[in-house]
Amino acid sequence: MENIIKKYRELGFKLTPQRLGILQYLDGNTSHPTAEDIFYSIRKTYPTISFATVYNTVQALRDRGEIVEITIDPAKKHFDPNTYPHHHIMCDTCRKVEDVFADYSAALKLPAEVSSRFTVTGNHVDFYGICARCRDKGGSEKI
Amino acid sequence: MENIIKKYRELGFKLTPQRLGILQYLDGNTSHPTAEDIFYSIRKTYPTISFATVYNTVQALRDRGEIVEITIDPAKKHFDPNTYPHHHIMCDTCRKVEDVFADYSAALKLPAEVSSRFTVTGNHVDFYGICARCRDKGGSEKI
DNA sequence: TACTATAATAGAATTATTCCAAGATGATAA
DNA sequence: TTATCATCTTGGAATAATTCTATTATAGTA
Structure with missing residues (x-):
């Protein structure tokens, strides 16, 4: 958790509570969630979170190479924080x-x-x- | 062309002009078109064709294993009539x-x-x- | 503590795809 | 050849995924 804050601060992320929620949710997550999965999960803690925030954050993460977009499912995108x-x-x-x-x-x-x-x-x-x-x-x- | 008609008739296709247009367009096509590509191409000949018809036809073809849905592009589906x-x-x-x-x-x-x-x-x-x-x-x- | 760049939000807009009801038309059998 | 019927076509509405926009809020820094 301390690590997460440190890491993303160094990457130039402005760490809002919503973002931290998303980052924590994704940390070590192997379920390959969709934007929808992330949204509904974070909403339990931050009921006002919007899809725009989810998409903004995963985009920022993708641009910095911190998550990978998975195309295996023709129906929707999945995300994977494991970049190995x-x-x-x-x-x-x-x-x-x-x-x-x-x-x-x-x-x-x-x-x-x-x-x-x-x-x-x-x-x-x-x-x-x-x-x-x-x-x-x-x-x-x-x- | 005769071959196309014969082949798809045997597969249980009802061969309307629009469908024949799509089948001809796809026959031997290596451009990996999207539904949009198919739509605008067929519309030159059949100006009233609808996206519903395009999607219906590619679905019917997919269900019969005559075309393959390609997921390489995160933005949209592409189709490939080459099932090899x-x-x-x-x-x-x-x-x-x-x-x-x-x-x-x-x-x-x-x-x-x-x-x-x-x-x-x-x-x-x-x-x-x-x-x-x-x-x-x-x-x-x-x- | 105040400032500023960046983030969050709601909601509208866009894009891709599916669904639906009505009318039209191929394929079949008489 | 025509009547019948199952299936197809169509426009438009509906749904779903994603992006955009303008406004407000706030984290990070000076």
Whole structure:
């Protein structure tokens, strides 16, 4: 908590209570929340928080490389405070996103005809599947 | 063209002029269009086409496995009529999506702790970078 | 403690996508 | 060839995600 304040102050963040709430919520969070998830969670403590504040803050964090925007879900963006290179898997049924810690970098060589035309800045691998919970339940649950 | 009609009739499609327009537009199309791209293109020939028709048709195609929904772009969905397994790269600057034909399947093994909990249904690899055009131009173009 | 740049807020605006009800039209069978 | 019907098309409304704007509030600093 002290660490969080120190860290983000050094990054030039103006630390308002709402922002601290968001930063605490995200710290070590592995649930890959959406803007909506963040909003409803923070609202328990700060009932006046607005979506604009959530989006402003995640944008500021993204611009400073403190969180990563995840595109695995066609329906909406998820955010990941873990910026260590890793990948994801999403359950087709409940749409929960989980981490995949594996290093595929050596294997992901681009064909020459592509690499000759692109200066590559990054990559990510998305997996899809049915999680154990949904499989056991019969696989027709939602969200 | 005859082939298109035959193929989709066999798939149970009711072939209206608008649909044929969309199917022709998509046939062999490697530009990874968005719903918007499809809409404005078809509208040249069928000025009354609606977004609802575009979305209905791409949904029907997706449900039958005839096109693939691409999530590489956080801003909007792109569609790809090429259902042969492949991957994509997007230019960070102009946001153009291109194909990457490479087979990484052997390399993309999931860690046991994940594979034990998921029945995997698929995966895809997304690359990001700056394309030659944008690099040469100085890299500040939009869209 | 006062100042100033930045943040928070409500709400409107934008953009992407889906839904709905009404009318239109392909495909089929008589 | 035509009548029938299931399905498609359409405009527009509805929903959802995200961004923008103008105003007010406040954290950080001098």
